[in-house]
Amino acid sequence: MAATTVTDSGGVRIITEVISATDPRAAQLASSSRPPAPTVSFQVRGFRRAQPKVLGTIHIFTGIIHICFGIILTLSEHGAPSLPVASGVLFWLGLLLLLSGSLLVESEKRDNILLVKTCCIINIGVILSTLVATLLHTVAITRDISGCEIKMPYQLRAEWCFNAENKMLINGLDSIFVIFCLLEFCTAVAALAFGYGAIKQHNYMVL
Structure with a gap:
């Protein structure tokens, strides 16, 4: 009682x-009597509508692919590297994608508008980098195999330069990287668009 x-x-x-x-x-x-559960700010809630965890997973996955293929192609073309390998685009774009993907995944867990702004800045770098990478791979498709260019008349070319399958294989890899760059570009644009919209919104207090 x-x-x-x-x-x-x-x-x-x-x-x-x-x-x-x-x-x-x-x-x-x-x-x-327990304290209320922490609420997510209005700005971060708007950014999470873009599913940043999914976008970040795409960037991390493609970044790992870039780095792995960069190591393989660098070792196989150490004598006469192609334009994408010589520029190192596979490595610095891969690292940038890993950084962007990690920040996007982390923004799904934390209520921090500063983290959203950082994601926007990094994704601007991803957009520019994918455009440069697409240009490099496209130029590599239009050029001859590295080491088989004719620089002077009556120049002797190696026997493997006349093998059309080598050029088809290289062009296939560059075409795949162009498709990856397109996917990464679209993902970065989506993250940037939602992030910019979230930053521009006023953070209303819930009454």
Whole structure:
């Protein structure tokens, strides 16, 4: 049974009831006294509509592919590297994608508008880098195999230069990287668009 006491003070009657720990009402009072769950700010909530975790996973996955193929192609073309390999685009674009993907995934977990702004800045770099990488791969497709260029008349070319399958294989790889660059470009544009929109929004306080 709950103990009840009545106290009169200055024309005000105060009723105090002591509830035992076994009373079902005690659990309700304990749950209502807990602090409310932290709410996500209005700006970050707008950015999360872009599913940054999914976009970040795409960047991380393609970044790992770039770096892995960069190592393989660098080792196989150490004598006469192609234009994308010589420029190192596979490595610095891959690292930039890993950084962008990690920040996008982290922004799904944290309510931090500064993190959203950082994602926007990094994704601007990704957009510019994918455009440069697309240009390099496109130029590599139109050029001869590295080491087989004719620089002077009557120049002897290696026997493997006349193998059309080598050029087809190289062009196929460059075409795949162009498709990856297009995917990375679209992902970065989506993240930048939602991030810019979230930054521009006013952070209304929930009443």
